[in-house]
Amino acid sequence: MRKSRERPGELFMGVLLAACALAAVVFLLLIALYLILAGLPAIRKAGLGEFLLGTVWDSTNAEAPRFGILPMLLTSLWGAAGAVVLGVPVGFFTAVYLAKAAPRPLARVLRPAVSLLAGIPSVVYGLVGMCALVPALRAALDLPAGDSLLAAVIVLAVMILPSVIDLTTTALEAVPREYEEGSLALGATEAETWLRVSAPAARSGIAAAVVLGVGRALGEAMAILMVAGNVPNMPGLLRSVRFLTTGIAIEMNYASPGSLQRQALFSIGLVLFVFILLVNLLLNRTLKGRKGA
Amino acid sequence: MKEKDIIKARNLDFFYGRAQALRHVTAAIPAGRVTALIGPSGCGKSTFLRTLNRMSDLVEGTRVEGSLTFHGEEVFSPNVDVTELRRRVGMVFQKPNPFPMSIYDNVAYGPRTHGRWNRAALDDIVERSLRAAAIWDEVKDCLKKDALGLSGGQQQRVCIARALAVKPEVLLMDEATSALDPISTARIEDLILELREHYTIVMVTHNMQQALRVSDKTAFFLLGELVEIGDTETLFSMPRDKRTEDYITGRFG
Amino acid sequence: MAKGRRRRAWNLLAAALPRLGALVTVGLLAFVAGYVLWRGLPGLSWALLTQEESVLHGQVGIAPCILNTVYVIAVSLAAALPLGVGAAVYLTEYAPRRRLAAAVEFAAETLSGLPSILYAMVGSILFCTVLGLQKSLLAGSLTLAIMTLPTVIRATQESLKTVPRSYREGALGLGAGKWRTVRTVVLPSSVRGIAAGCILAAGRVVGESAVLLYTAGLSTAMQDFSSLSGLVKASGSTLTVALYVYAKERSDFTTAFAVATVLLFLTVLLNLTAGAVGRRR
Numbered sequence: 115m116r117k118s119r120e121r122p123g124e125l126f127m128g129v130l131l132a133a134c135a136l137a138a139v140v141f142l143l144l145i146a147l148y149l150i151l152a153g154l155p156a157i158r159k160a161g162l163g164e165f166l167l168g169t170v171w172d173s174t175n176a177e178a179p180r181f182g183i184l185p186m187l188l189t190s191l192w193g194a195a196g197a198v199v200l201g202v203p204v205g206f207f208t209a210v211y212l213a214k215a216a217p218r219p220l221a222r223v224l225r226p227a228v229s230l231l232a233g234i235p236s237v238v239y240g241l242v243g244m245c246a247l248v249p250a251l252r253a254a255l256d257l258p259a260g261d262s263l264l265a266a267v268i269v270l271a272v273m274i275l276p277s278v279i280d281l282t283t284t285a286l287e288a289v290p291r292e293y294e295e296g297s298l299a300l301g302a303t304e305a306e307t308w309l310r311v312s313a314p315a316a317r318s319g320i321a322a323a324v325v326l327g328v329g330r331a332l333g334e335a336m337a338i339l340m341v342a343g344n345v346p347n348m349p350g351l352l353r354s355v356r357f358l359t360t361g362i363a364i365e366m367n368y369a370s371p372g373s374l375q376r377q378a379l380f381s382i383g384l385v386l387f388v389f390i391l392l393v394n395l396l397l398n399r400t401l402k403g404r405k406g407a
Numbered sequence: 408m409k410e411k412d413i414i415k416a417r418n419l420d421f422f423y424g425r426a427q428a429l430r431h432v433t434a435a436i437p438a439g440r441v442t443a444l445i446g447p448s449g450c451g452k453s454t455f456l457r458t459l460n461r462m463s464d465l466v467e468g469t470r471v472e473g474s475l476t477f478h479g480e481e482v483f484s485p486n487v488d489v490t491e492l493r494r495r496v497g498m499v500f501q502k503p504n505p506f507p508m509s510i511y512d513n514v515a516y517g518p519r520t521h522g523r524w525n526r527a528a529l530d531d532i533v534e535r536s537l538r539a540a541a542i543w544d545e546v547k548d549c550l551k552k553d554a555l556g557l558s559g560g561q562q563q564r565v566c567i568a569r570a571l572a573v574k575p576e577v578l579l580m581d582e583a584t585s586a587l588d589p590i591s592t593a594r595i596e597d598l599i600l601e602l603r604e605h606y607t608i609v610m611v612t613h614n615m616q617q618a619l620r621v622s623d624k625t626a627f628f629l630l631g632e633l634v635e636i637g638d639t640e641t642l643f644s645m646p647r648d649k650r651t652e653d654y655i656t657g658r659f660g
Numbered sequence: 661m662a663k664g665r666r667r668r669a670w671n672l673l674a675a676a677l678p679r680l681g682a683l684v685t686v687g688l689l690a691f692v693a694g695y696v697l698w699r700g701l702p703g704l705s706w707a708l709l710t711q712e713e714s715v716l717h718g719q720v721g722i723a724p725c726i727l728n729t730v731y732v733i734a735v736s737l738a739a740a741l742p743l744g745v746g747a748a749v750y751l752t753e754y755a756p757r758r759r760l761a762a763a764v765e766f767a768a769e770t771l772s773g774l775p776s777i778l779y780a781m782v783g784s785i786l787f788c789t790v791l792g793l794q795k796s797l798l799a800g801s802l803t804l805a806i807m808t809l810p811t812v813i814r815a816t817q818e819s820l821k822t823v824p825r826s827y828r829e830g831a832l833g834l835g836a837g838k839w840r841t842v843r844t845v846v847l848p849s850s851v852r853g854i855a856a857g858c859i860l861a862a863g864r865v866v867g868e869s870a871v872l873l874y875t876a877g878l879s880t881a882m883q884d885f886s887s888l889s890g891l892v893k894a895s896g897s898t899l900t901v902a903l904y905v906y907a908k909e910r911s912d913f914t915t916a917f918a919v920a921t922v923l924l925f926l927t928v929l930l931n932l933t934a935g936a937v938g939r940r941r
Contacts, residue, residue, distance in 0.1 A: 137809070211681055215679065230927065231692075237903045242920075245917075339908075363777055367874065383777070393773070504827060505830075516844065517834040569834065573835060
């Protein structure tokens with residue numbers, strides 16, 4: 115059979131589209147490569163132990179700069195944990211309301227409101243935190259300054275709320291109606307059914323929501339840059355603290371290219387990258403687990 | 408009268424993964440005739456139809472063994488240009504599937520695909536195809552309208568026109584009337600009888616009366632096997648195989 | 661019946677908590693939006709939106725930042741859209757090799773989870789230094805294109821999946837090749853979903869600040885968008901970056917909240933359009 119004219123064009127497009135798809139892989143490899151290449155030298159110079167476990171970050175000291183990221187590492191972990199502790203319950207119960215309890219018309223209004231919450235730029239959250247939350251904390255707790263881990267945790271909790279709500283609502287809505295009917299038929303109330311039947315049935319989706327929240331909280335920079343005070347202290351709830359992300363952000367524009375300080379910032383980036391990869395891996399596994407269940 | 412077989416299958420096997428859908432099918436499809444494929448659902452008649460223009464390729468993990476030729480050339484040979492094969496062996500589907508475009512663009516889609524862009528020539532092709540599909544009078548004043556706005560029967564005739572517009576030699580119809588009402592069905596059956604003059608038609612139908620009304624030849628499939636193929640009248644009046652007789656007398660299926 | 665009473669209490673709580681949660685969420689949204697409007701609306705004026713800042717004349721204006729934002733949206737989408745749609749088409753329509761598809765999906769997922777500060781770092785080396793774009797809106801836009809790529813890919817994939825199989829079969833059955841089928845039948849049928857995805861991506865671009873802070877420059881002066889070299893060299897702050905600079909570095913909260921108000925309106929607008937575009941069919 116004679117070859118048609120279109121054949122070469124079709125082949126070309128196939129290759130071109132495959133190239134588009136590969137672009138995502140290439141970008142990821144490029145990012146990983148840059149972070150490793152730029153991040154390893156400073157770690158090697160400071161020593162991995164000193165870098166990860168050192169408690170002093172003094173990158174601009176001309177004589178003896180110190181690059182210990184433990185304060186930032188712990189702050190990031192505490193911050194993410196705090197955001198989850200505050201944000202997940204609120205998000206979970208909101209999702210139960212949206213998926214199960216709310217009258218349909220109300221739910222139809224509330225869901226766009228939640229996605230609006232997700233769409234608000236992080237600097238706006240930072241600004242509101244800076245001007246409303248920080249002074250309020252200072253006044254309420256009688257502190258010298260309100261910029262603190264606590265302020266950052268509250269801002270982060272609000273910021274992870276929409277994704278927690280979104281994933282949890284989706285998971286709850288996917289629970290087969292028969293489960294709930296079974297429970298109701300046994301004389302359980304609706305509220306009991308949501309919490310004792312629907313939520314456990316949706317648990318892997320909810321777990322994924324928590325993991326995603328952790329990822330978001332670990333990765334946020336600008337909003338908490340504006341409320342956390344940014345001193346590289348060991349974490350304390352009412353202390354001024356610096357996160358891994360803000361540690362990079364605060365010095366990026368001042369570190370001269372090629373300097374050890376800048377290399378050290380890339381080392382922080384590398385650590386953050388590894389953390390996020392682990393979180394993603396966990397997220398993937400929880401989501402896959404749901405498909406299996 | 409000399410009869411030339413345009414499509415020949417010899418010991419054709421077809422597998423979906425491990426499941427065998429066709430077993431040693433040997434059949435010849437005569438040119439310029441209507442051949443009906445009948446049999447209970449899941450018997451392989453649709454699978455066989457879809458091998459004829461390699462629409463079967465669209466399902467992943469399938470495998471073909473044996474031989475299937477179109478004009479003496481192996482259909483499943485790697486050298487075959489599938490797009491050209493499908494131009495020459497057109498297809499009409501069970502459910503009318505017009506594209507979300509105007510009636511005109513639907514019919515012109517095929518010719519454009521195969522490189523015909525001349526406006527006057529396209530106008531001509533579109534009109535002739537719609538006439539051939541017996542729908543020209545109904546749509547000639549609204550060619551620019553969305554084809555999805557037509558009734559099911561009209562949509563199906565537009566789809567037939569669309570298939571005819573690329574000047575195929577063979578037209579495959581996969582239960583093309585099963586989604587239509589009786590009046591639309593009757594119109595399409597009339598159309599098939601007219602199209603027989605110029606095209607080779609292979610149709611899958613679950614309706615034995617339809618096969619009897621419009622086809623010259625009938626093939627009966629059962630469990631992936633071609634049980635019997637022959638002149639329609641002979642097959643329905645004097646089936647050679649007991650299973651064919653059981654089926655056409657309504658004992659199963 | 662102590663048990664009955666406990667159960668009743670439990671039930672009351674179980675019924676109250678979801679309402680309480682929803683109330684807190686809505687309250688937070690109302691507070692954030694209300695607070696921004698309360699502090700921002702007074703500072704918002706036609707002059708602010710249309711003028712350029714001038715320290716000499718004591719004049720504030722965010723017109724350049726608005727234009728910069730538009731530029732960044734346009735360029736990053738122009739780069740991400742073809743790549744993202746191409747990748748999605750490949751994944752849903754072609755993808756002959758499972759392993760490649762799995763690698764691409766893993767990469768897209770990982771990219772969508774990376775913190776923007778990492779994009780900022782890599783973008784500042786890759787585009788500003790290695791490719792020699794300096795700190796420029798172009799460098800920022802290209803970095804954001806990588807960042808929004810997963811959003812475009814996902815939205816396009818979702819949209820392609822809703823195109824009926826019968827459309828593809830119809831075209832393939834006429835002897836159309838795969839790409840022709842995709843271009844003439846599949847893509848036109850999924851345009852709405854792709855458009856909604858683009859608006860989503862635009863929303864991410866509008867809201868992003870960390871990347872631009874380190875790759876696009878901080879100037880609030882009007883850039884020259886009239887020539888090609890101007891377009892390549894232009895550098896400056898978008899609305900979010902301007903907000904950050906006004907609040908954190910200049911302590912000009914009136915302007916900062918006015919910018920926040922503009923951003924809030926923009927977010928609402930983008931959300932509404934995305935909803936409207938995505939829903940109708």
